[in-house]
Amino acid sequence: MFGRKDKIKKEPFDIASNIFVTFFAVLSLFPLYWLFTSSLKNSSDVVKMPPDWFPKTITLSNYIEVFNSQPALRWTYNSLVVSLVSTVALIVVSCLAAYAFSKLKFKGKNVLFIIFISSLMVPKEVVIVPLFRIIQDLGMVNTLNGMIWPNVATAFGVFLLKGFFDSIPDSLRESAKMDGASELKVLYQIMLPIVKPGIGALFILNFVQVWNDYLWQLVVGQQNEVKTLMVGVATLMQDLNPNFAYKMAGATVAAIPMLIIFVLFQNYFTRGLSMGAVKE
Incomplete structure (x- = not known):
């Protein structure tokens, strides 16, 4: 009887909380909706007051102009290469380092890990000048390449994946070692399938971070043919051309790949965050 009363009391709260969460979820998606719908309007309709919440006339001329007047395809290709290669390389390096810090025993492991993780407290903007000098001396x-490899030298992936490796019982590794498996075989055949959700979460987080890394890509990619999509779209925003719908189309093109990546890896992302938050 008490359980039924508690259920009746909880129902209004659940309904109210769901309405509250749904409202703010829709509110957070509104800028994306406005960006996309504005890219389908004429420039005069974008700045019209009161605004048209739904486009009265839909046109794709803004997207056609972006790809015809600017090397948008080249920019998109550059962004995909930089984001994918740096993310895959980071995952490989982070898996090896995180496994070593979690399961292997060597002298000074804890001190080295603390020093390694302490680098996360240093903003990238602080080291951008010496980092650029290194890239300049290497001819990058x-x-x-100058945009890719500095993004691989980060401790975030190690910090994230080490928690997943720590949650795996040592008995699995010991049993495999007793059966004659090498350290790399233990890692790739036993450990990595278990930490796959963490790898998926790391993939999304790092891909988005590199895709949006405007400052470093602006410093390194100064020529038009090596610009990434974020830098190229920013040049459209700085242009004196008052065609706001044209600029909205460029921003939409820059946002679409990130949305696709998130949709493809969202299951790994949510599972990775939930598994990383709970340790057995």
């Missing part, structure tokens, strides 16, 4: 300015 105005190249995609």
Whole structure:
């Protein structure tokens, strides 16, 4: 009887909380909706007051102009290469390092891990000048390599994946070692399938971070043919051309790949966050 009363009391609260959450979810998606619908309007309709919440006339001329007047396809290709290669390389390096810090025993492991993780407290903007000098000395300015490899040298992936490796019982590794498996075989055949949700979460987080890394890509990619999509779209925003719908179309093109990546990996992302938050 008490359980039924508690259920009746909880129902109004559940309904109210669901309405509250739904309202703010729709509110957070409104800028994306406005960006997309504005890209389908004429420039005069974008700044019209009162605004048209739904486009009265839909046109794709803004997207056609973006790809015809600017090397948008080249920019998109550069962004995909930089984001994918740096993310895959980061996952490989982070898996190896996180496994070593979690399961292997070597002298100074804890001290080295603390020093390694302490680098996360240093903003990238602080080291951007010496980092650029290194890239310049290596001849990587105005190249995609100059944008890729500095993003691999980060401790975030190690910090994230080490928690997943720590949650795996050591008995699995010990049993495999007793059966004659090498350390790399234990990692790739036993450990990695278990931490796959963490790898998926790391993929999304790092891909989005590199895709939006405007400052570093602006510093390294100074020539038009090596610009990424974020830098190229920013040049459209700085242009004196008052065609706001044209600029909205460029911003939409820059946002679409991130949405696709998130939709493809959202299950790994949510599972990775939930598994990383709970340790057995």
